[in-house]
Amino acid sequence: MTTPIPRTEQGAARDAAVTPVPPTHHPGYWDDVFAKGTQFRPVSEDELGWFRAHTRPATGMTAIDVGCGRGDLAHTLAEWGLHTTGYDFSPLVVKEAAETYSHPRLRYREHDFNAGAIPNDLAPESVDIVVCRLVLAFLDRARFLTDVRRWLRPDGVLYVMTPVYEKQPETAHRGVREEVIAGLGDGWAETTRYDLCDDGCVTAVVLRGPQDCCVPT
Numbered sequence: 001m002t003t004p005i006p007r008t009e010q011g012a013a014r015d016a017a018v019t020p021v022p023p024t025h026h027p028g029y030w031d032d033v034f035a036k037g038t039q040f041r042p043v044s045e046d047e048l049g050w051f052r053a054h055t056r057p058a059t060g061m062t063a064i065d066v067g068c069g070r071g072d073l074a075h076t077l078a079e080w081g082l083h084t085t086g087y088d089f090s091p092l093v094v095k096e097a098a099e100t101y102s103h104p105r106l107r108y109r110e111h112d113f114n115a116g117a118i119p120n121d122l123a124p125e126s127v128d129i130v131v132c133r134l135v136l137a138f139l140d141r142a143r144f145l146t147d148v149r150r151w152l153r154p155d156g157v158l159y160v161m162t163p164v165y166e167k168q169p170e171t172a173h174r175g176v177r178e179e180v181i182a183g184l185g186d187g188w189a190e191t192t193r194y195d196l197c198d199d200g201c202v203t204a205v206v207l208r209g210p211q212d213c214c215v216p217t
């Protein structure tokens with residue numbers, strides 16, 4: 001018979017360091033968040049105006065909204081004439097989005113961008129606009145940016161909107177660090193950045209034209 005080795009505080013800390021899967025990587029975490037009625041920064045008219053100016057959406061284009069939440073922006077894109085799929089890994093919020101919005105060019109699908117196999121409908125060079133709004137902080141960034149580059153057409157656009165970590169109070173979700181945001185444009189033909197609040201606490205980066213080179217991590 002073997003005697004179990006007692007866990008020390010140090011050992012527990014080491015285990016935690018080896019398996020650092022944050023709670024936000026689990027769909028159940030987000031089911032709870034949405035079940036509580038939590039609201040996120042709404043899509044303002046200003047944000048929509050800047051989004052239009054920089055991503056240049058057009059009728060007939062294809063768009064995906066990664067981590068679409070309640071589906072508001074995906075629905076707007078469909079109304080603008082884009083064939084749009086909103087993906088989220090929270091079953092609860094995908095159901096809510098599908099029940100809230102119905103449009104012939106819009107659908108919602110359950111998918112985990114970190115752990116799921118790539119859906120068949122996300123074929124290489126098949127997407128014009130990828131939306132990543134208030135989600136990048138929760139994704140496996142290296143995988144996501146590699147996947148997006150594959151899905152986008154040569155002139156395709158990735159829209160990232162995120163809180164800036166350094167400019168947030170010490171709450172649970174502080175967004176993406178400035179250093180990472182600054183590096184997002186590596187390997188893209190065109191990068192545009194603009195802030196969505198006066199002190200730069202929330203920022204948008206529009207990346208156009210994935211190039212055949214380096215992928216930021």
Ligand SMILES: C[S@@+](CC[C@H](N)C(=O)[O-])C[C@H]1O[C@@H](n2cnc3c(N)ncnc32)[C@H](O)[C@@H]1O
Nearest residue numbers: 030040067068069088089090112113114133134
């Ligand atoms: C802060 S909310 C933002 C929702 C929406 N994009 C918005 O702007 O209101 C983050 C969303 O990302 C989703 N999410 C987080 N990690 C995900 C993953 N690995 N795959 C798919 N969705 C994910 C969550 O379920 C949640 O709906």
